[in-house]
Amino acid sequence: MKINSIINILANNKAQWPKLCLQVFFSLMRSITLPIFSLLLKNGIDLSLQHQFEKAVFYFILAILLQPLTSLLLMLECWVTGITTESIILPIRKRFFSKLGSAQVPYIEKQMRTGDIASRLNSDLEGLSDEFGGNMSWFIKILLQSVASAIGCLIVCWQLSLIYFFLIPITIWGMQKISVSIKKRKTAASESKGEAMNHAVDMFSNLSVIKSFHVYKEMNSRYAKAVDKVCEENIKSQQITSIINALKLFVSVVQTAVLFIFSLSFIGQGLITVGGVIAFISMSEFVREGFGLVDYFITAMRRTESYAKRLNDLDPIPLEINGSYNEQMNENEIVSLSNISFSYEENREILHNICLKIAQGQKVALVGESGSGKSTIINLICRFYTHQNGDLNIFGASSEEWNLTALRKKISIVPQEPFLFNGTITENIAYGRESVTEEEIIKAAKDVGLWTFISSLEKGIDTEVGEAGAKLSGGQRQRICIARAMIKDAPLILLDEPTSLLDVQMEVAVQTVLDQWLTDKSAIIVAHRLSTIQNVDYIYCLADGKIIEEGRPENLLMNKGYYYSMCVKQGVPIYKKTS
Ligand SMILES: Nc1ncnc2c1ncn2[C@@H]1O[C@H](COP(=O)(O)OP(=O)(O)O)[C@@H](O)[C@H]1O
Ligand SMILES: [Mg+2]
Incomplete structure (x- = not known):
């Protein structure tokens, strides 16, 4: 069984080790009180049977006085467990979030789905927290309790202990064989539950589409099929659980009967006292609990490891590479792209040899059909993505040499x-x-x-x-x-189709405000309606990732090329500019 990720998480939380040790210490101390209590009872009972009542009362009083101490230790143990768990989980939460913030955009976009990130931040961290705070602490408790009680049993009568330690694994092994089928049923039920959830999410996040295509009947029947399966598997596993519970009761009665038979014969041989038998039976319960948990423990460790692994997997997330520049290097040149080529994916070049310049105070428009690469140029200027070939300078320094926080502070983007x-x-x-x-x-x-x-x-x-x-x-x-x-x-303004969702009237109003704001500003405006870029200083027309035409608006209109034909198509009043 691999537990590398759990070890990794614990190794990254060395500061919490003293608290973990304290938790184990309290647990150990409390566990030791259990056999001590049984041994005190044993002495008390044996002394009463020998009519030494005064001495017996002394042992009984000691046993009673032990109880407040046990309760206090239990309280301290739970207290420290809560603090330890939260202290381990909190830094993971914070580290994980800040890591996402400085991760490379392409990696997050390609490798991780929103649902996946949400589930890691939510269910996996919660799962880990439950395992550390609940199951793990419980295991430590039961394990220590069981070891301490086993030692207590050995002290009382080692011969009876050996018989008992031989009996338990056999019965537990038998029970586990039967419960395998429950696990299978539970897994099948969980899978169907997940499937049902997917259908429900599909249904509610796309309700209007589902209604408009009349597919809700189909969705209904898919959901019904999945939940029917959940119901069927849950009923079957419940039936098996009832059989197992009945068998468990039977086996435990048989076990106790066997213990009694041997005890009677050992009392006859003087190997154990009556008080010893009572103490042995009460301690044996804890030993059995410990043995019974081995399988459960392994399953829980596997579950914890899988949560921890999904969180550890985030460690290799590639982070953005920062340069050291944080000040504008050239007063006049704001952006300059020379022979920039870029692909999001291998073997599919999106931008080909793009050359583009924006001087201080200049407004430049990018025009082109959807998919021609306009937003991609904006992405490169913001360094969300890094170009593969060519030179991209921003504020006079190579884009790769910029400290990204400083660079992005200088950009205002819509x-x-x-x-x-x-x-x-x-x-x-x-x-x-x-x-x-x-x-x-x-x-x-x-x-x-x-x-x-x-x-x-x-x-x-x-x-x-x-x-x-x-x-x-x-x-x-x-x-x-x-x-x-x-x-x-900021000094550089990037507007990527900023008014595309406005109606024409509102667009004109907002455009007037934008025009006023942009006076004397350096800006790149990606335009869908050409009427909005009448006042820019320069226009680049893109098609299939190439600049096919560029120039001042009036010159482009006079040339009657691509831009002119687009203006004609959109009914932009050309005569004003050409006259
Ligand atoms: N994150 C991405 N991953 C892969 N391909 C992308 C991504 N974003 C855009 N593209 C592709 O790049 C091309 C240019 O897209 P884009 O720059 O958004 O065009 P525009 O803004 O001109 O409409 C399109 O073919 C688009 O499919
Ligand atoms: Mg776009």
């Missing part, structure tokens, strides 16, 4: 997919910059035309976006993202 964090509207707008005043937030909300909507909400700007989630349209989300970028107001 991503193509409007993303809102868990939090209030205020928090969502203020995220980009520290110390933002409420007035600034309200002004930004007004600028993007959101104020009327926000003031209609009961909690105004303090409404949780989660709560308002259902009320927020794509366009409203997009406007919150624009307000966030405006508040951050």
Whole structure:
């Protein structure tokens, strides 16, 4: 049985070892009180049978006085266990989250699914916490109890102990053989439960699609099939459990009977006293419990190892490589791409020899059909991805030499997919910059035309976006993202189709605000509606990852090439610019 991951987790938590040792110490001390109690009882009973009542009472009083000590040790043991478990789990939680934050975007996007990450952060950590705090501590307790009681049995009568230690493994082995089929049933039930859950998640996350394609009957029957199987397997395992419980009772009675028969003969031979038999029987229960747990212990260790492994597997997550530059190196050159080639996946080049420049204060537009590589260029500038060939300089320094936190502080972005964090509207707008005043937030909300909507909400700007989630349209989300970028107001502004989800009227209004904001700013604007880039200084037209046309807007219109034909298609008023 491999337990490398458990060892790894414990090795990474050396600071918690003293607490673990303390936990084992309290457990050991409490376990020792059990055979001592039985031995005191034995002496008391034997002395009473010999009519030495005064001495017997002394032993009984000692046995009673031992109880508060046992209870105190039990309390301390549970107390330390709780603290130890949480202290082991907390750093894993934090380490795991901060690791995800500095992980390479491509690795996370390709290798890990959101559900998988969520399940590691949730179920695996919870599972590990339960195992460490519950099962493991319980095992330590039972194991120590069982060893201490076995020693107690040997002290009372080693001959009877040998017979007993021989009897238990045989009966336990028999029980385990029968319970194998329960395990199989339980696994089958868990698998079907997982399948049912998948159907339920599919159903609720895509309810409108499912309704519109009339597939809910099919979904219903798949779900019903899975839960029927869960029910069937659970009933079968319950039936086997009842048989096992009955057998267990029978076996334990037979075992006790055998012990009594041998005890009677050993009393006759003077090998054990009556008090000894009573003490032996009470201690033997703890020994049996310990033996019975061996199999359970192995299963629990396997389960713990699998939780620990899934968490340890996150250790090799490749982290972003940071350079040392944190200041702008060149006042005039903001972004320069020369002969940049890039592929997300091997053998599928997305960008081919891209050359592009943005000088200080320049606004540059990227134009092209969907899938032509516009957002990919934005991804490279933000260093979410790293190009394979060519040179990419930002603020006068090679992009690879930048400290990524410093670089990203200098960029204000409105991503193509409007993303809102868990939090209030205020928090969502203020995220980009520290110390933002409420007035600034309200002004930004007004600028993007959101104020009327926000003031209609009961909690105004303090409404949780989660709560308002259902009320927020794509366009409203997009406007919150624009307000966030405006508040951050970094030296380089990247707008990836910032108004794609707005209706034409709102787009014109927001565009006017964007135009004002962008005066004297360096910006890249990815445009879907060409009417929104009438005021830019330079346009690059992309098709299939190549720049097929570039120039000042008026020149491109005069050339009557790709950009011109796109403008004609979209009905952009050309005469104004060419005249
Ligand atoms: N994370 C990704 N992994 C693999 N391929 C991607 C990824 N993102 C985009 N692509 C591919 O790269 C190409 C360019 O995409 P993108 O830059 O988003 O285009 P645009 O923004 O111009 O619509 C598309 O063919 C798209 O399928
Ligand atoms: Mg895009």
